[in-house]
Amino acid sequence: MSDRPRVYTTEGVILRRRNIGEADSIFTVFSPTEGKFDAVARGVRKARSHMRGHLEPLTRSKLLIAHGRTLDVFTQAETISGYRAIREDLDACTFALYCAELIDRFSADREPHQDVYSLLLDVLDALDAKAPPHAVRHFELSLLSFMGYEPQFDACALCGARLAEEDVLLSASAGGFVCHDCRSRAGAGRVISVRAIKVLRYTRASSLAQFAALKLDEQLGREVQSAVAELIRYALDREPLSGKYLDQVARLPRLAPPVSDRDDVQSL
Amino acid sequence: MPDGGGSTPEPITRLIEAFHKLPGVGPKSAQRLAYHILRAPEQDARNLAAALVEVKQRIMFCSVCLNITESDPCSYCQDPRRDRSIICVVEQPLDIMALERAGGFRGLYHVLHGVLNPMDGIGPEDIHIRELLTRLQSGEVKEVIMATNPSLEGEATSMYIQRLIGPAGVKVTRLARGLPSGADLEYTDDVTLARALEGRQEL
Structure with missing residues (x-):
C-alpha cells in the first residue's frame, strides 16, 4: 500500500x-x-476553478x-476534445447523453474495456461531425455485443435454422x-421488415462511420x-432514463432558429 | 449520535437529529450546533425558531414567474417600471439576485427551478417550462433571454426551450459565453476559449 504512487x-x-456541498462535484469518468x-x-x-471547463460532461480529458x-480526487484536467458541435446542437447533445447513460449503466466500476472506450469515442466523434441519428444504432448494437448480449441476426435464435427472405x-x-x-x-417480440433486417445486419459488417453514411428514410429509422x-x-x-427525453426532443417542432439582429447578444 | 438515547435528554436528541437532516451537516456538526443552541441566550433560539416557521408560512412561489416571494405576484412582476416585453429565464431564484446585483436588466424573470438532466431522469415536465409557454401566449413578450448556466445541462435546457418556443415568433437570446474576470487563459478549456474568441469586441 505504502509503495503505491x-x-x-x-x-x-x-x-x-x-454536485456536492458548496462548490464540489463528483464526476463519473469512463x-x-x-x-x-x-x-x-x-x-x-x-x-x-482551473478544472471547470475540462470536466464538463461529454468532454474527453487528460486527467x-x-x-x-x-x-x-482530480488534481489536474485538460481537454482533449470538447465536442463543441454536440454541445451546440440539441439533437446531438441528447443522443450523446443517451450514449453516456448506456455506458454508465452497462459498465461495472473499475473494469477497463478498451473496445467500449473506442466505441464511445467513435460515436461522440460521429455526433460531433453531425452524423444522422441512426449512427446511435451502431453504437447500441456494438455495445450490446461487447457486453455479451450480442443478438442473433444470422439464423433463428431458437432452432438455428436459416431465415427466409421475409x-x-x-x-x-x-x-x-x-x-x-x-x-x-x-415469447414477446416484434415483427421486423426485410428492410430493417438488412439495416440491423449491416451494423455487423460496417464501421460506425460507414453505417452513419447510410441513408435511411424516417419510417425505417424509427423501426x-x-x-x-x-x-x-x-x-x-x-428503461434508460434518458430514453423518454429522447422522445420528447424528437417531438419538438423543427424550425430554423430565429436570427438575432443585435450583435452583442448571441442567438442560439 | 451520542449514546443511542439513555443519558442524553430527548429534546436534545431531537434537535441533533433535526440539524443532521440539513445538507452538509454530519453527526458531529449536528451535536455541536445543538449544544451551541443550548448555551445560547433564549432569545436567539426563539428568533431562530420563529424565522424557520415564518419562512415556511410566509414565503411562496410567485404565480407568474415562480420566484420566491412574500406577496403574489412578486415585487418584480408587480413593478410597473419594468419592461414586460423581455423575460429572462433562470435556473434558480438565487440567479435573480445575482442578475439584480449586476444591474442593467429591467425586464421580468422566469424561474425554472432546475435544468434538464436526462441521465438523472429530470425531463421538461419536471421543471417549469409549461408556465413559461403560458406567459408567452399573450403576445406581449418580444424577447426571451436564456440565462441558464453555461453547463451542458444549462445549454441543453436553453436549446430545448428555444426549439419549443421558436415557432411562436419570440426572439430567443442567450447570455454571452466566454472568459470570467480573473480567469487564466492557460487553464481555460477549448470550447470556452473558442467562444470567447468568436465573441471578441473592438476596444
Whole structure:
C-alpha cells in the first residue's frame, strides 16, 4: 500500500456530474485504462476553478488523479476534445447523453474495456461531425455485443435454422431473430421488415462511420430505433432514463432558429 | 449520535437529529450546533425558531414567474417600471439576485427551478417550462433571454426551450459565453476559449 504512487494519470470521457456541498462535484469518468470510476473535484463550481471547463460532461480529458481515502480526487484536467458541435446542437447533445447513460449503466466500476472506450469515442466523434441519428444504432448494437448480449441476426435464435427472405420476429428474450416455425415459443417480440433486417445486419459488417453514411428514410429509422430500444431495455432490465427525453426532443417542432439582429447578444 | 438515547435528554436528541437532516451537516456538526443552541441566550433560539416557521408560512412561489416571494405576484412582476416585453429565464431564484446585483436588466424573470438532466431522469415536465409557454401566449413578450448556466445541462435546457418556443415568433437570446474576470487563459478549456474568441469586441 505504502509503495503505491499517490497520483495517477489517465484520460477519459466525463459521463455525468453530481454536485456536492458548496462548490464540489463528483464526476463519473469512463477511462480506457481505469474503466468507469467516480472522483471528486474540489471547488470546481467556483468561477475561477482551473478544472471547470475540462470536466464538463461529454468532454474527453487528460486527467491527473490522486488516490483518496474514499473517493479519488482530480488534481489536474485538460481537454482533449470538447465536442463543441454536440454541445451546440440539441439533437446531438441528447443522443450523446443517451450514449453516456448506456455506458454508465452497462459498465461495472473499475473494469477497463478498451473496445467500449473506442466505441464511445467513435460515436461522440460521429455526433460531433453531425452524423444522422441512426449512427446511435451502431453504437447500441456494438455495445450490446461487447457486453455479451450480442443478438442473433444470422439464423433463428431458437432452432438455428436459416431465415427466409421475409419479415421475422425479433424477440429480445430469445436473443435475436426467430424463424416462422419457432414464433409460438419465442415469447414477446416484434415483427421486423426485410428492410430493417438488412439495416440491423449491416451494423455487423460496417464501421460506425460507414453505417452513419447510410441513408435511411424516417419510417425505417424509427423501426430500427424501436427494435434496438427493445433489445437495450431487455439487456438492462429497465428503461434508460434518458430514453423518454429522447422522445420528447424528437417531438419538438423543427424550425430554423430565429436570427438575432443585435450583435452583442448571441442567438442560439 | 451520542449514546443511542439513555443519558442524553430527548429534546436534545431531537434537535441533533433535526440539524443532521440539513445538507452538509454530519453527526458531529449536528451535536455541536445543538449544544451551541443550548448555551445560547433564549432569545436567539426563539428568533431562530420563529424565522424557520415564518419562512415556511410566509414565503411562496410567485404565480407568474415562480420566484420566491412574500406577496403574489412578486415585487418584480408587480413593478410597473419594468419592461414586460423581455423575460429572462433562470435556473434558480438565487440567479435573480445575482442578475439584480449586476444591474442593467429591467425586464421580468422566469424561474425554472432546475435544468434538464436526462441521465438523472429530470425531463421538461419536471421543471417549469409549461408556465413559461403560458406567459408567452399573450403576445406581449418580444424577447426571451436564456440565462441558464453555461453547463451542458444549462445549454441543453436553453436549446430545448428555444426549439419549443421558436415557432411562436419570440426572439430567443442567450447570455454571452466566454472568459470570467480573473480567469487564466492557460487553464481555460477549448470550447470556452473558442467562444470567447468568436465573441471578441473592438476596444
